Amino acid sequence: xxxxxxxxxxxxxxxxxxxxxxxxxxxxxxxxxxxxxxxxxxxxxxxxxxxxxxxxxxxxxxxxxxxxxxxxxxxxxxxxxxxxxxxxxxxxxxxxxxxxxxxxxxxxxxxxxxxxxxxxxxxxxxxxxxxxxxxxxxxxxxxxxxxxxxxxxxxxxxxxxxxx
Numbered sequence: 277x278x279x280x281x282x283x284x285x286x287x288x289x290x291x292x293x294x295x296x297x298x299x300x301x302x303x304x305x306x307x308x309x310x311x312x313x314x315x316x317x318x319x320x321x322x323x324x325x326x327x328x329x330x331x332x333x334x335x336x337x338x339x340x341x342x343x344x345x346x347x348x349x350x351x352x353x354x355x356x357x358x359x360x361x362x363x364x365x366x367x368x369x370x371x372x373x374x375x376x377x378x379x380x381x382x383x384x385x386x387x388x389x390x391x392x393x394x395x396x397x398x399x400x401x402x403x404x405x406x407x408x409x410x411x412x413x414x415x416x417x418x419x420x421x422x423x424x425x426x427x428x429x430x431x432x433x434x435x436x437x438x439x440x
Contacts, residue, residue, distance in 0.1 A: 279379055280428070281410060285310070286377040290345065290367040293353035298367055301405070307340040307431070308401040309423055311414075312326075312380035314394040315347045316356035320416045324396070325362055327420030332363050335420075338427050340364070340400075347394055393430045398417050400427055402434075410424075 279286075285308075287337040289299045291403045296311075300308070311328065328335070328342050333340055342364035367374075372394070375381040380397040383390055396416070398408040400423065409431050411419070 277397075279410065281407050283311070283407050285405050285407050286374070287379065287405075290369055290374060291350055291368065293350045293357055293366055293367070295350060298365060300401070303341050303343075303401075304405050306402050306422050307338065307391055307403060307408075307427060309335060309340050309342045309398065310398060310401055311376070311398040311419075311423075312344065312345050312375055312378060312394065313344070315346060316352045316358070320330040320396070321346070322360060322417035322439060324414070324419055325415065327418065328364060328423075329360065329362050331420040334424055335427065338424070340427055343367060345369050345374060347375065349354055367393070398423060400430065402430070 285300060287300045289295055289297050313324055315321055332342060342365065345367045347370050348368060349370060350368045353368060357366060369375050372381045374393055380395045382395055382397060383392055396414040398411040398414055399407055402408040409426050
């Protein structure tokens with residue numbers, strides 16, 4: 277059954293570019309922007325990462341943690357982070373278990389051919405560890421701004437529903 281808004285976000289443990297292990301559960305109590313992307317150093321993925329880099333301080337002000345996940349090895353993430361001055365966490369999922377758990381691995385068309393591989397998807401996860409928003413098809417340009425806007429809206433809705 278596909279993941280839906282309100283579902284518990286699947287927990288995971290993956291290494292970052294320094295080898296440090298990160299668990300989604302470690303970020304309970306905070307909003308998490310979890311974005312899946314195909315490959316470091318490619319044009320679309322660079323545009324998307326730079327968008328999150330440029331919006332990072334505002335996302336942090338909203339209390340959000342930004343985590344990017346791809347199948348690239350940690351060493352490639354190191355180069356990508358350094359080259360583009362990326363301040364957020366990049367996790368490595370070479371066996372694509374987390375990509376699959378988040379439905380970010382599957383069939384896609386490239387140059388008219390259908391292949392199986394990483395898909396560009398983003399999730400906003402609330403402080404209780406539930407999926408608050410799903411972006412099933414992401415366009416890299418302007419995506420971070422869209423996520424920031426939605427995060428602000430989700431937080432405002434939650435604040436309005438909180439008991440006085």
